[in-house]
Amino acid sequence: MKVSVFIKKYTMVLALVLVFVLFTILTGGRLVYSQNISNLLLQNAYVLIMACGMLLCILTGGNVDLSVGSTLCLSAALAAKIMDVGGGAGTAILVAMLVSCAIGIWQGWLIGYIHIPPFICTLAGMFLFRGIARVILDSRTIAIMDNGFLNLFTSYIQIPGVDTNKHCVSALVVGIIIAVGLTVYMILDRTKKEKQGYEVSSMGSTIAKAAIFDVLIVAYSSRLMGYKGIPVMVIWILAVVLIFAFLTSQTVFGRHFYAVGGNEKATKLSGIDPRKVYFWAYFLMSVLAGLSGLLVGARIGSVDGNMGNSYEMDAIASCFIGGASAYGGSGTVPGIMVGAILLGVINMGMSILGLPDQFQYIVKGAVLLAAVIFDVVSNHKTGKS
Amino acid sequence: MADIILEMKNIVKEYPGVKALNNVNFKVERGKIHALVGENGAGKSTLMKVLSGTIPCGQYTGDVIYNGQIQKFHSIRDSEKAGIAVVHQELALIPELTIAENMFMGNERRTKRGTIDWNQTFKEAQDAMKRVGLKESSHVLIKDIGTGKQQLVEIAKALSKNCKLLVLDEPTSSLNEEDSKMLLDMLLDFKKQGITSIIITHKLNEVAYCADEITILRDGQTIETMENPDHSIDEDRIIRGMVGRELTDRYPKREHKIGKEILFACKDWTVYHPVYTEKCMDDHVSFNVHKGEVVGFSGLQGAGRTELAMSLFGKSYGSHISGKEFIGGKEVHLKDEADAIRHGLAYATEDRKTNGLILDETIARNTTLARMDKVASKYGILNVKEENREAEVYVKAMHTKTPSIQQNAGNLSGGNQQKVLLAKWMFAEPDVLILDEPTRGIDVGAKYEIYQIINEMVSQGKAVVMISSELPELLGMCDRIYVMNEGKMVGEFTAEEATQEKIMSTILSSDSSKAGKAV
Secondary structure (H helix, E strand, C coil): CCHHHHHHHCHHHHHHHHHHHHHHHHCCCHHHCHHHHHHHHHHCHHHHHHHHHHHHHHHCCCCCCCCHHHHHHHHHHHHHHHHHCCCCHHHHHHHHHHHHHHHHHHHHHHHHCCCCCHHHHHHHHHHHHHHHHHHHHCCCCEECCCHHHHHHHHCEECCCCCCECCECHHHHHHHHHHHHHHHHHHHHHHHHHHHCCCCCCCHHHHHHHHHHHHHHHHHHHHHHHCCCCEEHHHHHHHHHHHHHHHHHHHEHHHHHHHHHHHCHHHHHCCCCCHHHHHHHHHHHHHHHHHHHHHHHHHHHCEECCCCCCCHHHHHHHHHHHCCCCCCCCCCCHHHHHHHHHHHHHHHHHHHHCCCCHHHHHHHHHHHHHHHHHHHHHHHCCCCCC | CCCEEEEEEEEEEEECCEEEEEEEEEEEECCCEEEEEECCCCCHHHHHHHHHCCCCCCCCEEEEEECCEEECCCCHHHHHHHCEEEECCCCCCCCCCEHHHHHCCCCCCECCCCCECHHHHHHHHHHHHHHCCCCCCCCCEHHHCCHHHHHHHHHHHHHHCCCCEEEEECCCCCCCHHHHHHHHHHHHHHHHCCCEEEEECCCHHHHHHHCCEEEEEECCEEEEEEECCCCCCCHHHHHHHHHCCCCCCCCCCCCCCCCCCEEEEEEEEEEECCCCCCCEEEEEEEEEEECCCEEEEECCCCCCHHHHHHHHCCCCCCEEEEEEEEECCEEECCCCHHHHHHCCEEEECCCHHHHHCCCCCEHHHHHCHHHHHHHECCCCEECHHHHHHHHHHHHHHHCCCCCCCCCEHHHCCHHHHHHHHHHHHHHCCCCEEEEECCCCCCCHHHHHHHHHHHHHHHHCCCEEEEECCCHHHHHHHCCEEEEEECCEEEEEEECCCCCHHHHHHHHHHCCCCCCCCCC
16 A cells, blocks of 8 residues: 555544654653553543444534533433432433433434424534533532442452452453454454455455554553553443444444435435434434433532533544544544544643643644544545535 | 637646546637537546646646647636636526626626626626527526526626637537527527637537537547538547447347336326425326336426426325326335335436435445345345445446446446446346436447446336437337426327427427327
């Protein structure tokens, strides 16, 4: 592969690597302390999870869901309130998720079947749901004390007797197992494809790819080893991300989102109902927002009326930085993961350096703009007619 | 020594991976009408882009010599200042603005203070319109005049820039026969006024009618330039030059194996406009198609053929639809497009770019779009390898020119895009295919291949309904031809009895008559 083609294909990954190295140097190595690497995904769990749903909305035609920060807050508020008045964690989670589903059905129906423009509908939702959350919270902050709830989302996997807080061997072991498994799978898959006569990349490049993944996985898990081990939240993140990656790339259902975003008229005339597609995009988005509310609530340990403020922007930015098209029809889950992690690294790096919030805002905006400009210019994209 | 107004010498233009223009040499005599013909992708539009400055100096090699001087145009403004005006195939008019505003867009008449002098603008627009025979007021909105007149506005716009060299790209592609002839006569008139015209067109009869000289491009190279002094040039000779091979028949022969079974029929089908619900688009239309038969639908624009097809295809158009629809002899009530596809119906839209294909998607993914379930497990998990395999099969069978099935549909030429569209519908395994303008905007060579594909479809026992505005095409391909006008079925001819004149006169005589023709 020529260098210029390589750079174009993996721009954001290269940017991520660059930024990571840059901040590692700037922070004198503090960025890669175990605690920081461990927290990197945890702090951004809600971004990674919500970006998956936001991708679906963006795929349908560059549409976004502005209400997710508020849905997140409402979900957390409901859970916290229920546990506060003596309800069990199970009830709290169930109610929060059911309400999130209801919100999803409501917005999905309005946007998909009544044809309310998504921007306006979700903008209204942004106010509505946060208002309801504040009513539930009675404008107070409610702390979450239920250990069952907290552990479900914020605990770490530690095998007693083998792991200690500072040296959680199980993390590394799991990492190595995953790395080996992935390598074996990639090589076997290639061999199978080759036998069936399909085009495959050279064995060398497959091994190189596997090697890179292996190094990353083992490095990551060795960092986790140094700080409490594998966080349960990482498992939540992985589950959501893997499910959505699978859905968008391997299923007919996922393909529909790309089709509608690519050309809604042609898709309708091909027998696919765009209304259903819009519905599912906004429904799934709200469900993920609800889940994120529980995660964030557990992580912070309390819920107030401002929680989730402008979280939708993080999800949206991650998607566009990760290569989703503002016109719809393209974007992948791995791409938006890179986008989300890139933003996360920048945030964390600047925090470690002690830069005040306003700088983080400036950098976030600049990165988003740079990413989109680069994307449009390098692909000579013109607006869809 | 002939007076050469334009000479384009040794023009080379490369895009990544393809040489669009490969040492093209092109000379135009002053005061003549020069036709530029060639298949899609031959380089005609690219050559004109070089001429007009759309492809600026520096991005091509070679010389553009206008009025004896080498020109270095950096933008369209430069070429317009020199007196060259281009009227594009796609009308660049803003429907919500007036004729005058469109005509002087960016070029409005100014007062001494520098603000726009609207009075002067509207007046000059009116004068310009007189030159092209437009009698409307220049205050009329573009959306309120027909396509034919809009085309004239474009030409008036070009003339108002004092052009001496007028380039027209497919000027009659969206005009009916009457308006087309008027436009060509106007070009002949311009000759008398000293204006030189270059006309790019697929319509060889028009070339024969008005062109004095004809240059043929193929694969980015100049093949030959022919003279047409008494306008009697042999169209077949032009085709040979364009395509590079003998086309003994423009329409491939086939065995007519028409079964007794009626695969598709409709009776008293009535459709109203989706928004203006009093407007009747199709009025008690009835027709049928047999197994192995190609049935044509002729008619002028607005006859209601596309509306008929789309409403029959799962009610994808129209409101207050009534009447009976029969597939395979059984009456059906199709709820939506998916239902229609399930019942073995396929509809290839007349506009493949906006309604037919997803231009940013690969050929492979476009091919399976209507029946993804065929390449997925029952739980909806796609088998991408299977999808790719199927796409390869169709690309091979239809000779679709593409480096790979992972190429985006938008990167293909018109003819190949149409093949992908047809492949998609073949993949859906229908019994009845409705093809709406299947060869619109496609060059002669690709048209032939599309006709072969259609013949293949009916030889497999399918039924094909072909909606087309090209009467020769209908006469060459169809077993029966229905004639529609103003939403009504007004005639039906077998292949033996049909002629262009008979069809035309049926249409024209039905304009004032009220009787439809039952089938």
